[in-house]
Amino acid sequence: MRLSKSLIPALKETPSDAQIASHRLMLRAGMIRQMASGIYAWLPSGYRVLNKIMQIVREEQDQAGAQEMLMPTIQSADLWRESGRYDAYGKEMLRITDRHARDLLYGPTNEEMITSLVRDSIKSYRDLPQTPYHIQWKFRDEVRPRFGVLRGREFLMKDAYSFDVDYAGALAAYKKMMLAYMRTFQRMGITAIPMRADTGQIGGDLSHEFHVLASTGESGVFYDAAFETGDALAETDVELFYQKMTSIYAATDEKHDTAQWAKIPSERQREGRGIEIGQIFYLGQKYSQAMNFAITGADGQRFFPEMGCYGIGVSRLVGAIIEARHDEAGIIWPDAVAPYRAAILNLRQGDAATDGICENLHTQLGADGLYDDREERAGVKFAEADLMGHPWQIIVGPRGAVNGLVELKRRATGERWELAVQDALTKVLG
Numbered sequence: 001m002r003l004s005k006s007l008i009p010a011l012k013e014t015p016s017d018a019q020i021a022s023h024r025l026m027l028r029a030g031m032i033r034q035m036a037s038g039i040y041a042w043l044p045s046g047y048r049v050l051n052k053i054m055q056i057v058r059e060e061q062d063q064a065g066a067q068e069m070l071m072p073t074i075q076s077a078d079l080w081r082e083s084g085r086y087d088a089y090g091k092e093m094l095r096i097t098d099r100h101a102r103d104l105l106y107g108p109t110n111e112e113m114i115t116s117l118v119r120d121s122i123k124s125y126r127d128l129p130q131t132p133y134h135i136q137w138k139f140r141d142e143v144r145p146r147f148g149v150l151r152g153r154e155f156l157m158k159d160a161y162s163f164d165v166d167y168a169g170a171l172a173a174y175k176k177m178m179l180a181y182m183r184t185f186q187r188m189g190i191t192a193i194p195m196r197a198d199t200g201q202i203g204g205d206l207s208h209e210f211h212v213l214a215s216t217g218e219s220g221v222f223y224d225a226a227f228e229t230g231d232a233l234a235e236t237d238v239e240l241f242y243q244k245m246t247s248i249y250a251a252t253d254e255k256h257d258t259a260q261w262a263k264i265p266s267e268r269q270r271e272g273r274g275i276e277i278g279q280i281f282y283l284g285q286k287y288s289q290a291m292n293f294a295i296t297g298a299d300g301q302r303f304f305p306e307m308g309c310y311g312i313g314v315s316r317l318v319g320a321i322i323e324a325r326h327d328e329a330g331i332i333w334p335d336a337v338a339p340y341r342a343a344i345l346n347l348r349q350g351d352a353a354t355d356g357i358c359e360n361l362h363t364q365l366g367a368d369g370l371y372d373d374r375e376e377r378a379g380v381k382f383a384e385a386d387l388m389g390h391p392w393q394i395i396v397g398p399r400g401a402v403n404g405l406v407e408l409k410r411r412a413t414g415e416r417w418e419l420a421v422q423d424a425l426t427k428v429l430g
């Protein structure tokens with residue numbers, strides 16, 4: 001992508017209404033624009049990040065045996081009357097009336113819809129287990145939308161739902177999902193901490209929240225250093241993994257038991273702050289019972305399937321990753337989710353040697369390269385590349401260019417190398 005032709009409207013000024021780093025940086029880097037309170041448009045570079053995050057989430061959900069589908073954003077109120085949550089949900093639900101005076105709503109979550117879909121699609125206990133999921137926009141009419149995409153009204157969520165014949169099956173699904181979550185967040189270059197949580201509006205009696213460590217986080221997190229080193233993720237056996245996550249490497253917040261905390265050897269005890277990026281729930285038969293989803297089991301008896309639900313805040317993750325990975329100059333994208341892998345900075349637009357090298361690099365990098373081909377001062381290009389946070393910057397100046405050399409900069413460490421064009425490219429793609 002050529003920066004001169006792109007719709008990436010970087011801002012020189014710091015927006016005054018943005019209170020925290022990720023919100024300021026997303027606006028300044030031209031990733032998002034607010035269209036109404038808590039409702040954002042995703043501009044090309046922001047949308048590229050959102051897509052990369054979605055793709056990692058998708059691959060790990062598929063790996064865990066979940067199946068992707070897509071449910072609508074608008075739901076019928078009748079579905080929610082069946083579960084009894086239509087009235088209970090309160091003002092956070094955006095209620096809509098259509099031209100025939102039918103009650104609709106913009107879905108804040110999908111337990112009712114998926115329960116009715118699976119209920120109408122499954123005839124036998126042999127069709128279980130099932131774990132459908134989708135990645136879809138949700139709407140919650142938050143009283144105080146704030147912090148940009150961290151607490152929006154419209155936001156993108158991955159929500160998966162498991163249906164099993166018994167408790168053992170539901171628990172196995174829950175454990176498998178926890179493993180998928182930890183792998184998902186690790187692939188995004190962030191440290192996530194699983195913590196026991198309350199079930200709130202959703203229901204059920206077993207739940208974990210996943211928090212990404214960031215100093216600006218809303219919740220206090222007390223955790224085992226094993227989560228930071230990645231040791232906690234080395235286990236591939238689901239049972240052992242779950243045991244480690246929940247009892248060996250403990251984590252807790254201020255509200256929860258200090259007995260758990262005391263179990264961590266003191267040299268591994270860490271305190272930090274976190275942003276909730278996902279939550280998983282064992283739901284039991286709350287929805288299958290309320291919505292009369294019963295099937296005949298192997299023993300000929302009717303039973304209500306055991307359910308679980310598993311959410312990831314996909315759009316929130318964009319802000320949360322920035323909270324965890326930035327400095328005074330701007331964003332520091334982890335490679336896996338960066339909008340562009342490398343920026344190509346042409347320090348003398350119109351010079352035959354620099355133009356030639358930049359065009360060549362741009363072609364070879366394809367969609368993952370952002371070519372700053374504007375008639376701008378070098379200082380402006382450097383500052384903007386740091387702000388946008390590309391993992392690599394390939395700096396092409398006239399002196400090096402005549403000898404076929406470029407300067408390569410790694411955003412995260414500030415390291416610099418002078419390299420031949422092809423060697424720089426190999427390093428960037430490696």
Ligand code: 5CA
Nearest residue numbers: 109151152155159277278279309310311313316
């Ligand atoms: N039905 C379950 C999961 S399938 C559910 O709704 N869970 S939730 O309420 O915990 O939401 C899942 C995730 O969505 C949260 O962990 C959070 O990361 C994200 N989320 C929730 N509310 C917002 C919001 N207002 N803005 C951005 N992300 C949000």
